[in-house]
Amino acid sequence: MSDLLTLNGVSAGYGPVSVLHGIELAVPERSITAVVGANGAGKTTLLRTIMGQIRPSAGSIRMGGTDLSKVKVEDMVRNGLALVPEGRGVITELTVDENLRLGGLWRGNSAESSRTLAEVYELFEPLQNRRKSAGHQLSGGERQMLAIGRALMAKPKLLLLDEPSLGLAPRITAQILQLLGRLRDETGLTVLLIEQNVRSALSVADHGVVLNLGRVVAARPAAELAADTDLRHTYLGF
Amino acid sequence: MSSRTTLIVGLVGLVAVIGLTFVLDPYRNYQLATIAAYLCVVAGLTMLTGVNGQLSLGHAALAACGAYCYAFTANGLAEQEVTGPVLLILPILAAVAGAAVLGLIVGLAAARLHGPYLAGVTLALVLALPAITSRFSDVFNGDQGLYISVERRPEFLAGRGGTEMFQAWVAIACAALVVILLRNLMKGNFGRQMRAVRDNEVAAAIAGVNVARTKVIAFTVSSAAAGAGGAVLAFMTQSASPGAFSLVFSLFLLMAAVIGGIGTLYGALWGSILLVVLPDAIGSLTKSLSLSPEVAQRLDGNLAVGLFGAIMVLVVIVAPLGIQGLLRKGRLKMQSRGTPQSVPVPK
Amino acid sequence: MELERFLFLTVDGLARGAVLAVFALSLVLIWRAARIINFSQGAIAMAATYLAFVVTSATGNYWLGLVAALLGGAAIGFVVERGVMRYVSSVNPLNSVIAALGVLLVIQAIIGMLFGNGYHPMQVPFSQSPLPWLAGLSISAYDLFVFACVGFVVIGLAVLFGKTNVGLRMRAAAFSPELARLLGVRSNRMITLGWMLASALSALAALLVVPTELGLNPHSTDAVFVYAFTIAVVGGLDSAPGAVVGGLVVGVLLSWVSGYLGATLSPVAVLVLLLAVLLIKPGGIFSVTKERTA
Numbered sequence: 086m087s088d089l090l091t092l093n094g095v096s097a098g099y100g101p102v103s104v105l106h107g108i109e110l111a112v113p114e115r116s117i118t119a120v121v122g123a124n125g126a127g128k129t130t131l132l133r134t135i136m137g138q139i140r141p142s143a144g145s146i147r148m149g150g151t152d153l154s155k156v157k158v159e160d161m162v163r164n165g166l167a168l169v170p171e172g173r174g175v176i177t178e179l180t181v182d183e184n185l186r187l188g189g190l191w192r193g194n195s196a197e198s199s200r201t202l203a204e205v206y207e208l209f210e211p212l213q214n215r216r217k218s219a220g221h222q223l224s225g226g227e228r229q230m231l232a233i234g235r236a237l238m239a240k241p242k243l244l245l246l247d248e249p250s251l252g253l254a255p256r257i258t259a260q261i262l263q264l265l266g267r268l269r270d271e272t273g274l275t276v277l278l279i280e281q282n283v284r285s286a287l288s289v290a291d292h293g294v295v296l297n298l299g300r301v302v303a304a305r306p307a308a309e310l311a312a313d314t315d316l317r318h319t320y321l322g323f
Numbered sequence: 324m325s326s327r328t329t330l331i332v333g334l335v336g337l338v339a340v341i342g343l344t345f346v347l348d349p350y351r352n353y354q355l356a357t358i359a360a361y362l363c364v365v366a367g368l369t370m371l372t373g374v375n376g377q378l379s380l381g382h383a384a385l386a387a388c389g390a391y392c393y394a395f396t397a398n399g400l401a402e403q404e405v406t407g408p409v410l411l412i413l414p415i416l417a418a419v420a421g422a423a424v425l426g427l428i429v430g431l432a433a434a435r436l437h438g439p440y441l442a443g444v445t446l447a448l449v450l451a452l453p454a455i456t457s458r459f460s461d462v463f464n465g466d467q468g469l470y471i472s473v474e475r476r477p478e479f480l481a482g483r484g485g486t487e488m489f490q491a492w493v494a495i496a497c498a499a500l501v502v503i504l505l506r507n508l509m510k511g512n513f514g515r516q517m518r519a520v521r522d523n524e525v526a527a528a529i530a531g532v533n534v535a536r537t538k539v540i541a542f543t544v545s546s547a548a549a550g551a552g553g554a555v556l557a558f559m560t561q562s563a564s565p566g567a568f569s570l571v572f573s574l575f576l577l578m579a580a581v582i583g584g585i586g587t588l589y590g591a592l593w594g595s596i597l598l599v600v601l602p603d604a605i606g607s608l609t610k611s612l613s614l615s616p617e618v619a620q621r622l623d624g625n626l627a628v629g630l631f632g633a634i635m636v637l638v639v640i641v642a643p644l645g646i647q648g649l650l651r652k653g654r655l656k657m658q659s660r661g662t663p664q665s666v667p668v669p670k
Numbered sequence: 671m672e673l674e675r676f677l678f679l680t681v682d683g684l685a686r687g688a689v690l691a692v693f694a695l696s697l698v699l700i701w702r703a704a705r706i707i708n709f710s711q712g713a714i715a716m717a718a719t720y721l722a723f724v725v726t727s728a729t730g731n732y733w734l735g736l737v738a739a740l741l742g743g744a745a746i747g748f749v750v751e752r753g754v755m756r757y758v759s760s761v762n763p764l765n766s767v768i769a770a771l772g773v774l775l776v777i778q779a780i781i782g783m784l785f786g787n788g789y790h791p792m793q794v795p796f797s798q799s800p801l802p803w804l805a806g807l808s809i810s811a812y813d814l815f816v817f818a819c820v821g822f823v824v825i826g827l828a829v830l831f832g833k834t835n836v837g838l839r840m841r842a843a844a845f846s847p848e849l850a851r852l853l854g855v856r857s858n859r860m861i862t863l864g865w866m867l868a869s870a871l872s873a874l875a876a877l878l879v880v881p882t883e884l885g886l887n888p889h890s891t892d893a894v895f896v897y898a899f900t901i902a903v904v905g906g907l908d909s910a911p912g913a914v915v916g917g918l919v920v921g922v923l924l925s926w927v928s929g930y931l932g933a934t935l936s937p938v939a940v941l942v943l944l945l946a947v948l949l950i951k952p953g954g955i956f957s958v959t960k961e962r963t964a
Contacts (some may be wrong), residue, residue, distance in 0.1 A: 135850060162854035170849065178845040179838075188840050190835055235853070258763035365776055378764045380771075432945050438706040438763040439949060443899045446709075447941040450896050454937040569893055583766055625782035632775025639769045640757045 089114045089243055089275045090135070095144035098136040104130045106145065106299045112292075117120065117269055117276040119290035121283045121306060126296040128279045129171060132247050135160055135169050136275075148243065158289065162191050165242035169232045169249060177221035177291055181212055184220060194205030198238070205234040208264070226257040234259065237268075243275045250282040258282065262289040263321075283321050287311040295320050329506075337499055345493045353559070354599050359494035360555035361595035363501045365579045366588055370505050372577070373586020375515065375522030375541040378432055379443030382576050384452045385422050385546045386430075387568035388534040389553025392421030394469040401472035411474040411493065411558070418554030421546045427539065434538040453565040468564020471557055475511020494555045497568035502588055503546045507656050508544065509588070517541055556638040571628065578635045584647025585613025602627040672862040678808040679929040680963045681924055685813040686879065687921015693875035694905065694913040696868040701907045703844045703864030705760070706784040710750060712895030715776035716888065718743035718783055718873030719880050724811060725790055726880035731797040746777075747869025751862050781888045792881035812930065817877050824914055829909075840864055844942045872898075876908050893937065897924070 090112040097103040104127045112118045118140040122307055133139045135146060137158040146153040151164055153291040161168075167188070177186050185205060206213045209230040215223065223231060229249060234275035236244055247266075250258040268291050280286035287293050295303040297320045303310060310316065344352055379385075396417035400410050406587045412506055429448065433441050456463035462638050463469065508514060516537045519527035528534050579598045584590025605627045609619055644652075693715070702706045708714075721742035726735030751772055796811035816866045831837035842850040843860035851857045874892050875898075884890040901920045905912025920943065929938040 159851045159854055159856050160854070168852050170852065174846075174849050176842055176846045176849055179841065183838055187792075187838055187850070187853050187855070189837065193835075195921075239854070253949075257826075327904050345783050372764065375748065376764070378767055389730065432949055436948055439767055441894070442709070442764075442767050442886065443707065443903065444941070444944055447896050447900065447944050450893055451937040458932055458934045458938070516802045570889075571775075574775060577768065577771065578775075621783050621786050625779040627785070629779025632772040632777075632779060633860070635772035635775070636754055639765050639772065640754070640759075643762075643765065644758070647739045 086209045089146045090146070090277065091318060092135070093145050093147075095134060095141045095146060097130060097139050097141045099130075099139070105134065105141075107181045107258040108301055109224060110294060110301065110304070111209075112197070112275060112277050114275055115269060115273045117265055117278060117289060117292040118292040119278045119280055120155070120294045120296055121286055122296035123321065124281070125298070127147060127299040128281075128296055129247055130299075131296065132168065132277075132279055136166065152265060159318065162239050166238040166242055167236035167241035169229075169244070169246040171247040172251065175220040175231045175235070177225070177227050180217050180219055181223070181231055184235050185212075185238050188272055189240070190233035191239065192292050195303055200204055200236055201240060205237055209234050209239070225252055226254070229253060229257070229261060233264075241274070245277045245279075247279050248281060249278070250280060250285060257286055257287075262286070265289060283317075284311070324414065326510075330583055333499075333503075335497070340495055341395040341492065344495075347491075349485045349487040352485070352491045354603070356487065356491040356494035356555070356559055358595050358599045359491070359577065360552050360559065361576070361598050362498045362591055363416075363552030363555060364504050364549045364576055365552075365583070365591040365595050366498075366502055367552075368576055369580040369583070369587065369591045369594075370509055370548075371541055371545035371591075372580060374509055374521065375517040375538065376438075376540060377542060378438060378442045378577075379433075379445045379542075380570075380573050380577065381429065381448040382545075382549045383570070384445075384449045384571035385426055385549035386553030386556065386572075387452055387565065388425045388546075389418035389422040389550030390557035390563035390568070392550065393554040393557040394471045397471050397473060397557075398469070405564035406474065408474070409507050411471075414552065415497065415554045415558075418550045418557070420439070422544050422550020422553065423547040425438040425474050425541045426549070430539040430542025430546070432544050434535040446570070446573075449568075452568060456565045463565075466565060469561050471561045471563065473558050474563050478522070485606075490559050491600070493558060497551050497561075501551050502591075505544070506588055510592075512535070513540070524655050541567065575631065578631050580668070581635055582631075582638050582645050585643075586644030587645075587647045590645050590647035597646075602629065603631065606641050610622035673806075675929070679925045681807060681813065683807055683922035683925025684753040684918055685816050686925060687901075687918040688816055689875050689879045689917075690894070690897050690901055690916045690921055691873050691917020692820055692823050692878075693894060694917050695823070695873070695900035695910060696872035696897055697902045698905075698907060698910055698913045699864055699868035699871070701902070703840065703861050703868075704751075704755070704766075705741065705763075706755065706766045706770070707907070708755075708868070709767055709895070710773035710777065711868070711898075712876075712891035713774040714743060714746045714750065714869045715894070716880075716886075717746055717777050717781055717873035717892040718790075718869070719876045719886060719891075720785060720806070722873075722877050723790055723886055726793065726888035736877060739877045742872045743873025744866040744870040747867075748862060750869075751865035755865075756858075767844070785888075785907075787888055789954070790886040794888050795883050798882060811830045812882065819874065819878060823874065827910060836863075871962075896937070897940055900940050900947075904947050905943060 088111040092110040095108040098102060098107050108131065119192065120128055120131060130139065134141055135153065137156055140153050148164060148166070153164065154288050156164055176187070177185070185202055186198070189207070190203055192198060209225055212230055212234060215227065220228065220231065233246070235248070249261050253261070262285055265276050265278070269276060278286055278290060287307045287310055290307040293303070293305060293307040294301060294311065295316065302320060303316055342353070344355065347355065363387050364382055366377060371377050393414040396414040397410060400413060410490055415647030429445070433442065436444060453466065508518070516527070517530045518528060519532050520534050520537045524534050553568070556567065560567070560624030571597045575598055580591060581594070583592065584598060602624070604625065609622050609626065614622070640647055697708065697711060698705055700711070706930035722739035725738040726732055747795055754769055754773055755766065758766050761768065769880045778827050794812055796815050798812045800808040800810055831841060839850070839855045840860045842853065842864060843855050843857035844864065847857040847890045849862070876894065879894060880890050884894070897920065901916040904920060905914070905916030923943065924936045924939060928936045
């Protein structure tokens with residue numbers, strides 16, 4: 086299995102404040118990789134750096150043959166990356182339908198887009214009844230579904246999720262994580278997942294990466310990580 | 324700067340400026356008086372916008388209110404054959420009070436408005452001014468405006484200096500009073516409250532600041548200062564007319580506050596000086612170019628307006644703290660002699 | 671006689687209000703795209719109207735002037751956004767107002783230097799006398815032209831924002847530029863496009879209202895801006911339908927005020943109306959529901 090995304094020695098931060106230090110990370114194709122770590126470990130910064138919202142001060146980010154550190158934020162989706170932002174980032178002023186259409190807009194092919202739209206509605210049935218509702222009228226779980234659905238509209242090779250479980254009921258979190266597993270198995274989607282909810286994340290992931298104070302301290306199969314009590318005590322606090 | 328140094332600098336400055344009136348020719352003295360009159364208005368505006376975060380485009384109208392109040396009071400007193408200091412001081416007080424009342428009314432509305440909304444309302448206020456003066460022409464005498472009987476220079480000045488010198492004295496005295504009062508207000512507890520409201524109204528309210536009251540008081544005080552400036556202008560020109568307080572004048576006042584360094588009284592001073600000196604300099608420049616009369620007429624005024632606009636845009640983008648900010652940065656650099664030091668940046 | 675006068679004032683107010691509505695729409699567009707009230711909008715429209723004046727004077731063709739005003743307005747909007755407004759820090763919302771006012775002064779000064787501060791008469795393509803076959807309504811051919819233009823704009827905008835992909839991109843970039851970029855929308859380009867569209871609209875509005883009512887001079891759109899600002903506020907700055915309805919309502923109100931109380935009182939009436947709306951319903955009469963926060 087080859088790696089879809091690789092980070093070599095990536096350092097990044099906000100102005101003079103350096104957050105990530107020499108990150109080495111490989112995301113294998115058709116797998117779910119979970120990045121876990123405490124608050125302030127640099128998880129969100131890592132995603133922002135991959136998506137081009139922050140430029141790395143050192144190192145390289147490669148996907149396929151492309152050096153992502155030179156790609157503009159708005160072109161990431163054209164390179165096969167789609168992000169589900171933290172805090173259920175939907176555009177609240179637009180309707181469910183419009184949010185979803187927006188996700189597939191970069192491809193420009195409307196026949197294909199409407200096919201994908203139908204698929205997404207099938208995947209997230211609750212959204213179907215709310216097609217014309219504005220984003221701000223949705224519940225938290227519906228918003229998260231919408232954000233994921235919108236990312237899927239882009240037909241990404243790599244789906245990045247920033248804390249999808251944040252503020253959601255455990256049952257809904259479990260549903261969403263299961264869905265990711267299904268997408269991996271059925272469509273060959275590659276997923277990079279950032280989570281604080283370590284147990285749930287590792288239960289669905291194939292690979293686990295532990296981030297601590299901006300450094301990768303462990304990168305192993307997820308099951309192995311979950312079983313390593315020492316590591317859990319040291320870095321994850323349970 | 325500590326209070327004592329400020330006091331010394333202020334006193335020395337005041338003495339120097341008054342001394343200056345003895346050596347300047349009448350035209351320069353008139354310009355000096357104009358600077359002082361502008362300073363009254365700009366100082367009030369810079370406090371309102373820079374310290375309290377309320378953007379007013381209507382200070383020309385508030386100054387106009389002061390000018391008309393001055394005119395009514397002065398003409399009324401003159402009819403009663405009142406002369407002497409009363410004919411000077413009472414109209415100025417009336418102007419300050421009148422502008423403060425109008426400011427209170429606008430301020431009560433402003434307290435509920437935010438940024439651009441307030442700017443729009445005050446803009447409408449400026450445009451309504453000529454409409455009011457021409458509608459109630461029997462009171463305001465329309466576009467022509469009012470002629471004002473003013474107190475002449477006192478007898479003891481005869482032979483020593485011209486009318487312009489006396490005008491400069493009155494203007495400087497008013498400006499000094501306004502600046503001292505505003506400075507004390509800005510440095511004290513109320514100044515902190517104004518800043519708190521500017522930075523975050525919710526946080527200020529949680530901290531126990533009465534947001535609405537702070538905004539209304541700030542607007543009223545600022546209007547009173549504008550009224551004083553309007554009174555001085557009326558006293559100098561012996562007239563009050565809507566044309567003297569147009570939208571462009573309002574924008575010029577804002578521009579003076581911004582270019583000088585918004586929120587600082589020194590900045591108001593630099594801005595007021597620029598407001599008088601720059602058009603004058605451009606005027607002499609175009610005169611020296613010996614252009615055809617038609618071209619000269621087109622450049623006259625417009626060139627200064629355009630330059631002011633361009634500088635204002637540049638200042639907002641490149642140096643948001645204006646001239647005073649640049650001066651302070653320069654001073655800090657000199658003090659620290661090359662060692663890097665961060666500049667305290669007021670928002 | 672009374673009724674006739676009332677009808678005349680009402681129709682006249684509707685026609686004027688329709689034009690002001692277009693101008694207000696341009697303010698709403700920029701507000702939605704960039705959260706800026708563009709205080710230089712009047713000056714941009716005025717400059718574009720001068721362009722129309724020059725082209726029409728040179729060619730004798732009104733329609734070429736109209737096209738020139740639209741293209742010229744869009745071009746000025748482009749320059750103002752890319753050249754100035756983009757670089758203004760949005761930390762303090764007053765900065766953009768001040769920068770826009772600076773732009774206003776620069777444009778007025780440039781036009782004043784090029785054309786002088788005097789008035790230039792402008793021609794309109796249709797008669798302004800009441801049409802005989804609409805007896806009693808006192809609608810002129812020019813009024814019909816104005817209504818047609820405004821209708822075209824309103825429908826065009828509705829289609830653009832409701833049906834097209836570009837419109838969806840523009841709205842996304844307006845509401846949430848960072849998120850939109852993550853979805854592949856070139857947000858900066860969309861915001862510039864919004865400025866160009868808005869500036870072209872305001873140019874159209876100015877071209878419709880300046881020749882008949884104000885006369886062309888560097889300050890002829892100052893009052894138009896204030897009226898349009900009032901309309902946009904009355905309608906709610908976020909609401910395009912609000913701007914249209916607000917425009918018609920304010921237009922008729924102003925027409926009645928100037929017809930029955932005196933022509934010079936319009937600016938005072940606007941001030942009173944603006945204050946009343948802002949104090950009673952600060953979000954505008956057509957403001958949308960608040961976002962769900964839970």
